[in-house]
Amino acid sequence: MSNADQHHGDEIGHVIPIKFLVFICGILLFMTGVTVWVSWFDFTEIDMAEMGIIVAMAVATVKATLVGLYFMHLRWDRPFVGFIFVVSIILVLLMCGLAFLDTNAYQEEIIPGDTALVTEALDKLKSDH
Amino acid sequence: MAESHELNLQHHYRDMAQQHDAAKLGIWLFLATEVLLFGGLFCGYAIFRGNDPELFKWGEQFLDEFWGGLNTAVLLISSLTMAMAITYVQLERKRAAMISLTVTLLCACGFMVIKSIEYSHKFHEHLLGGLAFYQVSDHGEGHGEPTVALEPGDAAAGKKWWDAACRSCHGPNGEGVPGQGTALNTSPYVHNHSDAELVKFIEVGRTASDEASITKLEMPAKGGNPMLKEQDLYDVVAYLRTLQTEPVEVGSHQVSEVKTTAAPATGSLIDDIPRSTVPLANSAPSGLAPIDDTEAETMAVFLPAKKHEKPKVPQLAKDRPANAHLFFGLYFMMTGLHGIHVIIGMLVILWLMWRLQRGDFNKRYYAAVECGGLYWHIVDVIWIFLFPLWYLI
Incomplete structure (x- = not known):
């Protein structure tokens, strides 16, 4: 913003200072490191097997939010733009929620990738030649 | 402002600001559909993982978290340089903007090179789409030959x-x-x-x-x-x-x-x-x-x-779960679709570099750079989720 002041305010959009962008990127890289570090823990020992997933997804969500707010200018954009984005995410969550209603009714092997049959097919292939 | 004298103003817009806003609204609607597109795959991931968590813990050992992590860093840096390019275009610093876009493009190339290292290894093992695990059809067609x-x-x-x-x-x-x-x-x-x-x-x-x-x-x-x-x-x-x-x-x-x-x-x-x-x-x-x-x-x-x-080689693993093919099928589907987005993003960046060189952009007309950047950032955001889901947990 400050650099653009000399143009009498006729610029369009918000100018984000380079230093600030580098700072955000630093945070993002640091958080990536944290996620990798946390993934080395064995949470089953403290009886929290799902902890790894929760932490990883929480960090990823914060990272995505930072990218959205600052790299993608959502912080300074019209709220309607952010609204579109948030609605799309809500729709995805809705879809996941509905799809999850009947997952326990699935067959164990949803798509046959039966390896025993592969072996048999190999035998057949060989006897045919 | 003497808006009517703007060279780049399309006649159906009131002023440059409105034109810029319209372009951004358009790209954001597109990005929303991208979220829905990948959302379907993430939903599939959640269902398969919920039904068979062991499968994903098993499969993860065949994905190298070093390459995955490096790719995350490369993409984050490319997102930074993309955002920098927009700032430089807004400030009308053409040379700095060009350097930023070039670095973004190089990062994208780096991402694809790392991806191809990972992929070629798995292609070699016939893991594409989990094919190595599928039953062969009687006619020997449709699923491809079993290879191992x-x-x-x-x-x-x-x-x-x-x-x-x-x-x-x-x-x-x-x-x-x-x-x-x-x-x-x-x-x-x-x-x-x-x-x-x-x-x-x-x-x-x-x-x-x-x-x-x-x-x-x-x-x-x-x-x-x-x-x-x-x-x-x-x-x-x-x-x-x-x-x-x-x-x-x-x-x-x-x-x-x-x-x-x-x-x-x-x-x-x-x-x-x-x-x-x-x-x-x-x-x-x-x-x-x-x-x-x-x-x-x-x-x-x-x-x-x-x-x-x-x-x-996953096919040889003693403890291979019955749905191993699902893991690799979904892995290639999600990372592959993301990879296609990266390639498209690279073409967009090339196009932006060409237009920047031609002198198209100024502080009041740079919607193309900003929209290209938004697309590039959403590709980064998707990878931010793909990386931990596939490589870490």
Whole structure:
């Protein structure tokens, strides 16, 4: 913003200072490191097997939010733009929620990738030649 | 402002700001559809993972978190330089903007190079779309040829069936029960036959009056449990293998009862398969194609690795889950679709560089750079989720 002041305010959009962008990127890289570090823990020992997933997804969500707010200018954009984005995410969550209603009714092997049959097919292939 | 004199203002917009806003609204609507597109795949991931969490914990060992993490860093830096390019264009610093876009493009290339290192390794192992795990159709088309002889059977699952069906006659550890069932832990028949042959035997069983029967006891088909599926039998055989001690020759006629009718079973060597990747331990000794010494040496290298070391090729893993193909199918679908987005993003960046060089953009007209940047950032955001989901947890 400050650099653009000399143009009498006729610029369009918000100018984000380079230093600030580098700072955000630093945070993002640091958080990536944290996620990798946390993934080395064995949470089953403290009886929290799902902890790894929760932490990883929480960090990823914060990272995505930072990218959205600052790299993608959502912080300074019209709220309607952010609204579109948030609605799309809500729709995805809705879809996941509905799809999850009947997952326990699935067959164990949803798509046959039966390896025993592969072996048999190999035998057949060989006897045919 | 003298908006009417703006060179780049389309006649149907009131002013440059409105034109800029309209362009951004358009790209954001597109990005929303991108979120929905990938959302479907993430939903699939969540369902498969929820149903079979072990599968994903198993599969993760075949994805290198170093390459995945490096790619995350590369993409984050490219996002930074993309955002920098927009700032520089807004400030009308053309040279700095050009450098930023160039670095973004180089990062994108780096991402694809790393991706191709990962992919080519997996292509080589026929893992694309999990094809190596699929059943081949009768006509040999549609699913592609099977390329590696697979080593089936999950001993842990097999124990369950053993205890339910086999144990009452063959004993808890396969030592046999007098008058009920023969000892299998020392059986040369078990020792000398491949998994596929044993499964065939169990499937039909053997009557007490059969000439080949040495015990003159009836072996009911599938151990008297018709519910068992073929995969279950392979699991049982895998468990049976874990019970094996040294075979004891009871009578010489036993070995001759081998009725390998058509082809030798597992360990089949199809011409175009790299032989070193074929599992050997359970293959029928009689049925193997002649192997020269050097080949035998190469193969021997792979034998000890099977039990104790981390398997290099997923098909050969002892503990391979039944839905292994699902893991690789979904992995290639999600990362592949993301990779296609990266390639499209690279083309967009090239186009932006060309227009920037031509002098198209100024502080009041740069919507194309901003929209290209937004697209690039959403590609980054998707990877931010893909990385932990596939490589870490």
